[in-house]
Amino acid sequence: MELEGQYDAKKIEDKIYKLWEDSGFFNPDNLDKKHKKPFTILMPPANANGNLHAGHALVITIEDIMTRYKRMQGFKTLWLPGLDHAGFETQVVYEKKLEKEGRSRFKMAPEELYQEILQFTLENKKNIEGQIKKLGASCDWSREKFTLDADIVKTVYETFDKLKKDNLVYRGRKIINWCSKHQTSLSDLETLDVEQADKLYYLKYGPFVIATARPETKFGDKYVVMHPKDKRYAKYQNGEKLSLEWINGPIEATVVKDEAIDMEFGTGAMTITPWHDAVDFGIAEKHKLDKEQVIDFYGKLLPIAGEFTGMKTGEARAKIVEKLQAKGLVEKIEENYKHAVKTCYKCNSLIEPQVKEQWFLKMKPLAAPAIKAIESGKITFIPAHYKKISLHWLKNILDWPLSRQIIWGIKIPAWFKDKPKVRDEKTWEMKIYGRDIFDGIVNGTKKIETRAGRPRGEGKYWGDFKPGDTVVFSLANEKNDNVISSVLPVQKSVKKVSHFATIEEMFKKYEPGDDYPGKTAAQIKKWWKQRPDLHTRIQRYGIWALELTEVKEQEVYIGTTPPNIEDWQQDSDVFDTWFSSGQWPFATLRAGQPKDFKTFYPTDVMETAGEIIFFWVARMIMLGIYTTGKVPFKTVYLHGLVLDAKGQKMSKSKGNVINPMEITDKYGTDALRIGLVMGNTPGQSLALDENKIKGYRNFANKIWNAAKFVQMNVADSDTKAKIKLPAAHKKNLKELQILKKEITKLMDDFKFYIAAEKIYHYFWHTFCDKIIEESKVQLADTKTKQATQYMLLEILTESLKILHPFMPFITEEIWQQLNMQSLLMVEQWPT
């Protein structure tokens, strides 16, 4: 075969890829026995919802360089490819498509929507696989995994089950980030903080002035909070009640003192909206305050808003302020108040904090061993400063909300059903702290009997408590001899806590029933009269009563398979997609042949974008250690963003997106690959300039022509003849020898950008410009011809080997055309 004309990538790339694939050497099992020591990289699963972008091309390039290098060095090399269903991301992409077609997911049956997205994803998956091949990825397609594969899902379920058994997963009613457009909760990582200027309203709240940027949330505010040390409010007691005029009429407000308040901000007093604000939620939790929803999940006001009910929060604001002004409740309005609001990272719409029951993962216990692994150097980061960044994040980690209210994803393997009402004759022990006004038990344990099927009457204990529940039912507040006047963890069964000024007043509402343990109504009233000490106390502090209602407690079943009894309902939520991809290393390797996990786990390198270090890398480390006891990878190599030629972030709206497939088409894959690597230091963003790629297209042509020259001139060489090398030739070969050593060291240090530059420079400016030029004379001289032929071929073939990881197509094609009788892909890396 003869090399001809200019290098034409299009003619050879598909052919060469097929040659590699047919050889079977992408699969480590097919490599010869010399390849013993495993080397593993997992391809970060690309989102199967569109085309590959420039960032993916960089991932494929760097990982293929590592893979080809290690394979040539004789490692049993596995690069495992995969695709991600990409839950929320894909659903958002699909919803946009629906929108264009004038359709909406909310008008579709869930199953119908799921099937459509599945089809869409599978099509994209196929498309992307083709694009990965186009980029020359030497990954083992026989081990390819998709995040929705049955074996991956099974592993995800098992992990969830184990986490639940270890008490690391819990269901909680907590405040979450709610996107009203997408109708789902989002983790903190999926929200953006956007600076904006709004008005800050100072509203009169009884004797207080409170500042708010969101008057439309304030309807239900019935607690006014201030710092306990704030002298301005010293005359107000914690728990003190105040009657005041508010947006829709008179309300009773309660004073709460809490250190969380910034005395410097506004007036130092604020009202709280626990249902729609994370800080307020925290205060309400701490003080056991009521929480009331004001805004529904579509961003509209609920009936608590009175005349404003049903309005979108945005439009309601001005009208509410108008009303407040009319009522004289607006003290002043500060214009141009700069603050940050949270927005959905996909649609930029405002995040509305909402209280919602969700699955949460306790992160602190999972983070601790991960921190240890990183600190001890079991996992190293490239570039190194990511060590600090990840440690800082892990040390300040918060619980992870796992539930997403979307259809596209792995369904959470939890089933619920209403617990049958237990009304047996059992006796529960119930701890009581404080004083029971009826029989005076103080800080003790009281035995409460339950009666089958009927409550004991309102305002009394009756048995729907679980063992160990704490109920406090007392006369006074916490200021008085340690008796506390609130209800602790049995809130589920407490309907209401009422306060009465006198016991008579309470009896009006709650007539003691005949079946109160051991006492009749008459006895209780009589007993009451005999306790003047309690009278005094009640006169001072009033009396508290519990109104208890029956609670249907939900029973929860968690397992890898559905419960086989009927009337269980599966949780309609799906997992955050990162919960499944966070298990990628062990899930993929356990899915394949049983020996794979043993051979290839822990993997060697995790190469991915610095952007997703928290989303993905940190979670893989935590879940990997938790599940397998071992770190999932030893080295984390993080590349930076790929930017456009001007250093701008690529985005569809800016229209500066560089499609790697177009570049490949125009200049060839090898030019794109080396263009992506050259000058690309880890962690640093890279400006991708088409001109740069063009330059490397020229380099590819240079290689092609140099090979052509060598081929033409060595055709008549006698390979068997003994050759005596002149000193100049020896020097050239020695120089190459040194270069090989340097490059090997650089490759081992992950400095591909320098390695690429070195070989580029050597090949073009030493081999082509000097050695080949000089050889023209030497080849013409019969005395030096043979030695020169030998040297040229030696340098060319060694260079091809070094270039191969970077520019696999052209090097392999030349190798084949030189009739080397082997695949360059599995040639021994020069030593």
Place this chain on the structure above:
RNA sequence: GGACGCUUAGCUCAAUGGCAGAGCACCUCGUUUACACCGAGGGGGUUAGGGGUUCGAGUCCCUUAGCGUCCACCA
């Protein structure tokens, strides 16, 4: 508010404490049978500013400024 980066030729970026470099761009010359997707040569720098450590600093330390990213808070 906290953390982490970055600042080197016109542009994009390199440089274990040891002669400041590459690619692209620019200028001059050259069409020579491997290649014009080429060759030979050239210009271009107070390494953001200031201070310090050192025989020696782009590199280490302190400091100022600008840019960027992440985290937290934001009534």
